[in-house]
Amino acid sequence: MTATNKPAAGWLQALPRDRMLGEFSLWSADLCNMERDLARIEPHVDICHIDVADGHFAPALLFFPDLVARIRGLTRKPLHVHLMVQDSILLSQIEQFAEAGADLISIHVENAAVAEEALARIAELGVETGMVVRLETPLETVKPWLSKLAFVTLLGTAIGVKGVGLAEEACPRLQAVRAMLKEAGLEDSVRLASDGGNRHDTVPRLRAAGAETVVLGSLAFGDPDLAARMAWLHALPGPGEAA
Numbered sequence: 001m002t003a004t005n006k007p008a009a010g011w012l013q014a015l016p017r018d019r020m021l022g023e024f025s026l027w028s029a030d031l032c033n034m035e036r037d038l039a040r041i042e043p044h045v046d047i048c049h050i051d052v053a054d055g056h057f058a059p060a061l062l063f064f065p066d067l068v069a070r071i072r073g074l075t076r077k078p079l080h081v082h083l084m085v086q087d088s089i090l091l092s093q094i095e096q097f098a099e100a101g102a103d104l105i106s107i108h109v110e111n112a113a114v115a116e117e118a119l120a121r122i123a124e125l126g127v128e129t130g131m132v133v134r135l136e137t138p139l140e141t142v143k144p145w146l147s148k149l150a151f152v153t154l155l156g157t158a159i160g161v162k163g164v165g166l167a168e169e170a171c172p173r174l175q176a177v178r179a180m181l182k183e184a185g186l187e188d189s190v191r192l193a194s195d196g197g198n199r200h201d202t203v204p205r206l207r208a209a210g211a212e213t214v215v216l217g218s219l220a221f222g223d224p225d226l227a228a229r230m231a232w233l234h235a236l237p238g239p240g241e242a243a
């Protein structure tokens with residue numbers, strides 16, 4: 001595959017709305033065997049999720065543009081870049097990850113001081129716009145931005161960690177944002193995602209609370225049967241649907 005494998009404009013709107021989608025977090029791939037793992041997930045994954053962290057905004061140092069450009073050449077699936085970086089470098093990171101081939105770039109609501117310019121730039125670059133909310137951040141902070149977004153992600157754990165369980169408040173927070181979207185008439189235009197703590201027992205609860213996509217780390221890369229994992233995910237009943 002080559003860089004020409006980038007999905008066409010409108011890819012996000014073309015994804016089904018009547019079933020839960022699976023984003024796979026490439027942080028949980030075998031980092032020394034990324035090409036092998038990308039080939040294994042290609043027939044199954046809905047969106048590839050790429051965490052970028054600068055060691056300040058979030059504790060880890062994760063992914064960089066040249067690596068994402070290489071990944072772009074190895075997959076036809078959409079690349080969602082989740083930027084966990086300080087305000088001062090946000091715009092430059094947006095430029096670099098868009099150039100590398102990102103299809104959706106999410107910034108944090110906690111980047112509020114530069115968020116307006118950042119979201120405008122993401123859109124100008126022809127990339128879908130997303131925003132992520134840390135677990136401890138009040139949900140009202142995302143409300144003013146909703147009309148500018150195609151994607152909202154709520155963290156279900158502390159920022160920038162993996163291997164930890166879902167926080168109790170994750171499901172009520174999803175329900176609250178789902179209600180906010182409905183009230184604003186944006187339910188059909190903004191997708192709601194949950195990132196962190198996604199396990200076999202927590203994902204059905206997140207789906208019932210209104211999550212439309214979940215970021216899977218070990219639940220995907222540790223599963224020998226991805227076809228069955230995705231069939232399970234796609235069949236989970238949504239809010240108000242019978243189990």
Ligand SMILES: O=C(CO)[C@H](O)[C@H](O)COP(=O)(O)O
Nearest residue numbers: 025162163164195196217218
């Ligand atoms: O992006 C993430 C954390 O920010 C993923 O949720 C992370 O890769 C989770 O891994 P796991 O589900 O194995 O804990």
